[in-house]
Amino acid sequence: MNIAILGGTGKEGAGLGARWALAGHSIIIGSRDGERARGKAAEMREKTKKLTIIGHSNLDAARLGDVVVLALPAVGLDATLRPLADACRGKVVVSTVVPLTFGGPRLFTPPAAGSSAEEAQALLPDAKVVAAFHHIAAHELAETEHAIECDLLTCGGDAAAKAVVTELGASMGLRTLDVGPLSNAGPIEGITAILATINRRYKLKNSGIKITGV
Template sequence: MSSPSAPEAHDGPVDQRYTVAVIGGTGPQGKGLGYRFAKAGHTVVLGSRSAERAGPVAAEVTERLAGVRGAGEVSGAANADACAAADVVLLAVPYDGHAELVEALPLAGKTVISCVNPLAFDKRGAHGRVIDGGEGSAAEEAQRLQPEATVVGAFHNVSAVLLWGEDDVLDEDVLVVGDLADAKAVAMDLAAALTGRRGIDGGKLRLARQLEPFTAVLISINRKYKTHAGLRITGV
């Protein structure tokens, strides 16, 4: 299945509907993003290393969506099957083991969204890991490993707690980085499922080098202020 064509840019939620495979869909971030996408009417396949693990999580999300008018269907599958069923593949996995997993996935021709944050923790708290001597990121690694896919970075800085929370929309912005406008437009459309408005074009894929480790700053803020901080962009 080829990547979908992007709709014209406009503000607010869009009518375009996607089938999204969430790889790492049984983890808090993946489950929360899958829930939000399905709530907005997109079809979601939660991927895991085994279909047996993905199924119960998909059932949990489906139960959460009971009574939501227009909600999309949610199912679970093994990672490769989830990718095969989707237009868009979202990577929501830990960085450890990232390269091996991404290399094995059938991603050719897909729009791939990476929200992977390579972080480390020590006595002073969270901090970004140095990737390729400071000249790389998880998103760029995914693109290098899957040259026939189109990779963008998005959803790095959104709290898993808020994604699974009760608020209809999150009071923050989603920054999207990538080298192809059509692929970025897909992620910007999907951002409306979280915030009620399209995501913001943050520039080229290499800027994932800044977005990914910035999550460590938000973790520090959250610890200090006992909150779930996000980002808002003014002047746009």
């Protein structure tokens, strides 16, 4: 699959890209700056020994991807996605975005839409937005020689789009649990605020979640 990762120059996007490249997918790293994306892609090719990683501007990456992954800060969603509605039309768009505000009175600061995934869906009305990968820490993704100890929770309004995300999760060894419509994205994103607090309190980098009883 051709997977475009917007904000793929960051830790989360690069970690996802490395795992997927190793699983045989083609990766297009997206950035606000095409040169930065090309530099990151070269670094990732070197690290993974996979030649199927290239870099582009976010717009060109979104045009080239069969699937588009959002791996950028919540504050950047509006400006980034507004020009991409055409490029993302009909595509599966995976939002990993968590609306966190560090250093303020509240860590979890969801937008008016209820969640970053719902904000993305409103900005990309003709895309099939699926929320996923919020609980898979960048640190965990980066250690590609280790299996990831975490379940993948996913929600969205389109069953076929969720099946694609389940396949992408399976390709990096994750069990996926479908937790219903996109209106559940707020609680899913909120769990990451809990994980970030656990990480800080217990001096960890990669706490995650496993659902029992399934």
